[in-house]
Every structure is written in structure tokens, then in C-alpha cells.
Amino acid sequence: MGFLDRLLGNDHERAKTQYKGRESASQAAARARRNGHRNRGAARAARAGQDWETQDRDRETGRRTRR
Numbered sequence: 001m002g003f004l005d006r007l008l009g010n011d012h013e014r015a016k017t018q019y020k021g022r023e024s025a026s027q028a029a030a031r032a033r034r035n036g037h038r039n040r041g042a043a044r045a046a047r048a049g050q051d052w053e054t055q056d057r058d059r060e061t062g063r064r065t066r067r
Contacts, residue, residue, distance in 0.1 A: 023031075058064065
């Protein structure tokens with residue numbers, strides 16, 4: 001139990017009773033964290049693929065790499 005839970009009460013319990021039908025704040029934060037991790041991997045892979053493509057094109061044309 002964290003400090004805010006002791007101070008404000010359990011947000012899971014509040015979501016079940018007072019805010020029925022809505023997700024708790026900690027559930028929303030966890031969902032946002034999970035989505036952020038998924039998105040970073042795709043962006044990192046796309047960036048790596050683009051870097052490889054640029055280097056391959058530079059090798060084909062005989063230009064020096066940009067980095």
C-alpha cells in the first residue's frame with residue numbers, strides 16, 4: 001500500500017463503488033505504460049531499418065555514410 005493509498009484510499013475500491021463502470025487511475029496508468037512500451041519497439045525497429053537502408057544505398061552508390 002503506497003502513501004497515496006493511505007492518504008486517499010484505494011483507487012481500485014473507489015472505481016468499483018463511487019465511479020462504477022470506470023477504470024481506476026492506477027489501471028489507466030498501467031495501460032498507458034504498456035502501450036508506451038509497445039510503441040517504442042516498433043519505432044526503434046523502423047529507425048534501425050531506415051538506417052540500414054540508408055547505409056545500403058550509400059554502399060551501392062559509393063558515397064560515404066552520413067554518420
